[in-house]
């Protein structure tokens with residue numbers, strides 16, 4: 001797809017307006033692909049979702065919403081199909097797909113843009129050279145987010161521990177725990193439990209307002 005970059009092939013969505021009124025083909029079967037199908041409804045003039053397998057790997061609710069949009073005629077879902085060719089005169093004008101299990105089954109679609117949402121490749125990069133315990137490509141931490149290295153804590157998708165969830169909410173919680181531990185390590189006189197930012201007076205006022213009348 002590299003020769004078509006800037007000529008209708010996109011790996012990222014900068015501004016949704018770039019796709020306004022366009023016939024967009026989205027490639028992928030994970031959260032990114034399905035999220036962009038839903039996000040571009042009402043912006044793109046036509047949306048086709050192409051995935052090489054019949055099953056999607058996205059959040060169940062998102063997949064249901066995509067399927068609902070498909071049965072409402074707002075999205076054309078093509079599974080299991082893969083890209084054979086992209087063509088056009090200077091810009092993408094057409095995409096040719098083939099069926100994953102029968103490559104003689106070929107579909108040609110006119111389109112203005114192809115959005116490739118094939119997932120992210122995560123890598124530890126230079127952290128690989130640190131003396132960190134690594135499991136399944138992630139940094140192993142204990143229950144207080146401490147790594148195997150002295151005075152190094154980790155939080156977020158990069159960590160692994162029993163019961164790990166890669167979610168924004170859990171990432172924030174891990175970060176709060178890691179920072180509290182790090183602060184306590186640097187300043188042992190401080191308590192691990194930080195002070196609340198809610199002013200005591202406001203909390204007291206809220207309590208008195210919610211107290212039932214005597």
Ligand SMILES: Cc1cc2nc3c(=O)[nH]c(=O)nc-3n(C[C@H](O)[C@H](O)[C@H](O)COP(=O)(O)OP(=O)(O)OC[C@H]3O[C@@H](n4cnc5c(N)ncnc54)[C@H](O)[C@@H]3O)c2cc1C
Nearest residue numbers: 030031032033035120125155156157158166167168169171
């Ligand atoms: C398509 C998709 C949909 C999702 N939907 C949901 C959802 O609905 N709800 C939910 O809770 N979670 C969702 N998630 C998961 C959520 O996005 C992650 O759990 C969360 O973003 C993890 O945050 P993080 O800060 O650990 O990592 P990231 O958000 O990945 O942030 C890491 C940052 O570090 C930067 N970086 C990487 N290497 C370097 C380097 N060497 N130097 C400097 N910077 C570097 C990266 O560019 C990136 O900005 C989704 C994930 C995906 C992929």
